Amino acid sequence: MSKLRLSITMSLDGYVAGPDQSEENPLGVGGMELHQWFFPLEEFREMHGEAGGEVNASSAIVEERRANIGSTIMGRNMFGPVRGPWPDESWRGWWGEDPPYHHPVFVLTHHPREPLEMEGDTTFYFVSDGIEPALAQAKDAAEGGDVWLAGGASAVNQYLAARLVDEIDISIAPVALGAGARLFDGVERGALKLKQVRVVDAPGVTHIKYEVS
Amino acid sequence: MSKLRLSITMSLDGYVAGPDQSEENPLGVGGMELHQWFFPLEEFREMHGEAGGEVNASSAIVEERRANIGSTIMGRNMFGPVRGPWPDESWRGWWGEDPPYHHPVFVLTHHPREPLEMEGDTTFYFVSDGIEPALAQAKDAAEGGDVWLAGGASAVNQYLAARLVDEIDISIAPVALGAGARLFDGVERGALKLKQVRVVDAPGVTHIKYEVS
Numbered sequence: 001m002s003k004l005r006l007s008i009t010m011s012l013d014g015y016v017a018g019p020d021q022s023e024e025n026p027l028g029v030g031g032m033e034l035h036q037w038f039f040p041l042e043e044f045r046e047m048h049g050e051a052g053g054e055v056n057a058s059s060a061i062v063e064e065r066r067a068n069i070g071s072t073i074m075g076r077n078m079f080g081p082v083r084g085p086w087p088d089e090s091w092r093g094w095w096g097e098d099p100p101y102h103h104p105v106f107v108l109t110h111h112p113r114e115p116l117e118m119e120g121d122t123t124f125y126f127v128s129d130g131i132e133p134a135l136a137q138a139k140d141a142a143e144g145g146d147v148w149l150a151g152g153a154s155a156v157n158q159y160l161a162a163r164l165v166d167e168i169d170i171s172i173a174p175v176a177l178g179a180g181a182r183l184f185d186g187v188e189r190g191a192l193k194l195k196q197v198r199v200v201d202a203p204g205v206t207h208i209k210y211e212v213s
Numbered sequence: 214m215s216k217l218r219l220s221i222t223m224s225l226d227g228y229v230a231g232p233d234q235s236e237e238n239p240l241g242v243g244g245m246e247l248h249q250w251f252f253p254l255e256e257f258r259e260m261h262g263e264a265g266g267e268v269n270a271s272s273a274i275v276e277e278r279r280a281n282i283g284s285t286i287m288g289r290n291m292f293g294p295v296r297g298p299w300p301d302e303s304w305r306g307w308w309g310e311d312p313p314y315h316h317p318v319f320v321l322t323h324h325p326r327e328p329l330e331m332e333g334d335t336t337f338y339f340v341s342d343g344i345e346p347a348l349a350q351a352k353d354a355a356e357g358g359d360v361w362l363a364g365g366a367s368a369v370n371q372y373l374a375a376r377l378v379d380e381i382d383i384s385i386a387p388v389a390l391g392a393g394a395r396l397f398d399g400v401e402r403g404a405l406k407l408k409q410v411r412v413v414d415a416p417g418v419t420h421i422k423y424e425v426s
Contacts, residue, residue: 012381012383012397012407012423013227013396013397013400014226014227014397018402029402030402170225172385172421174407174408174409174423175407176397176400176402176404176405176407177402178397178400178401178402178403178404179401179402183226184225184226184227184389184391187226187389187391188391188392189231189242189243189389189390189391189392190391191389191391192389194225194387194388194389195387196387196414196417196418196419198414199412199413199414199419200412200414201409201411201412201413201414204409205409206409206412206419206421208385208419210225210387
């Protein structure tokens with residue numbers, strides 16, 4: 001059975017992005033601080049075509065999160081800063097012509113758009129008929145693999161509230177952002193039955209994995 | 214130097230108590246689920262005069278948190294359900310005649326009250342002139358030891374926002390409460406500079422310690 005697996009980095013005070021997200025500041029004020037554990041890694045540099053970098057306790061976690069993933073779901077705000085109907089086809093994601101996915105990516109949006117084929121086997125599909133059809137398409141496209149639920153908070157919280165997430169692998173960064181996009185917002189008590197299955201103490205971050213039933 | 218050390222259990226979605234706290238339900242709806250990791254421990258049973266219980270990876274954490282503590286600070290809601298001026302002296306805390314502190318406990322309240330001496334070396338002092346005088350008195354009473362900041366959310370958040378906390382040792386329970394008393398509420402970005410110093414993977418809980426500067 002194909003699973004929907006959330007992996008995401010959260011501040012100790014519960015935010016996955018800071019306030020005032022914009023094209024210049026996609027993660028909002030302070031949001032980059034969340035990912036300080038990730039940037040020095042060899043895996044991160046390799047994704048961006050750079051050599052070198054660290055190997056530490058987070059490296060195996062990054063590998064584990066990528067293993068067996070066949071497709072990705074993300075919210076429109078994670079894909080880009082454009083709001084409302086697409087004015088044209090010029091916005092092609094934050095990641096350049098060869099995005100670090102290398103599989104089908106399903107972008108939740110209220111505004112239909114033709115699929116966008118990029119280099120390196122990444123194609124963005126725009127799904128405007130809801131989170132459940134998006135999940136069905138993503139599972140189908142994963143061809144037996146799992147689906148990565150990547151963000152942002154609004155998309156993730158919708159899937160959590162609808163009890164469609166099978167696994168939560170959360171990285172808790174030693175940061176308090178004070179405001180921003182809050183994970184679990186609108187997710188009611190009882191929506192998630194969690195079982196802690198793995199904890200890793202890595203430099204500057206704690207990775208905790210939960211099974212959700 | 215005497216430190217102010219916060220140790221507290223939080224749900225994955227950021228709450229330290231559920232909604233609708235009352236005398237019958239001091240931790241609010243679902244709040245007891247937060248502490249499921251603690252109740253089976255030998256240390257917990259011993260505090261309540263019972264024999265038996267488990268020893269697991271949380272046991273050493275409980276010991277570590279109690280070590281070198283000379284006094285405690287708590288908010289009035291953690292001391293009891295009475296609101297407004299004290300109608301009389303009949304409320305003597307949730308813990309019976311021999312509370313599990315065995316040192317001076319400073320209760321933050323807007324309403325003065327005479328100190329309350331209990332069995333087993335616990336005395337409750339009611340401090341009505343603010344969080345800084347309470348901390349000064351608690352440090353003095355600790356006689357070189359540290360001060361435990363015990364809860365609830367409102368008292369803790371005031372100390373965090375005022376940058377008076379030296380250490381945060383947080384237990385993250387595999388629970389989503391959906392509502393309740395939120396830790397870090399009102400604590401602005403920049404108020405806490407955190408350094409992760411220790412992570413423990415224990416049955417049904419993750420313990421993370423941060424130094425605050």
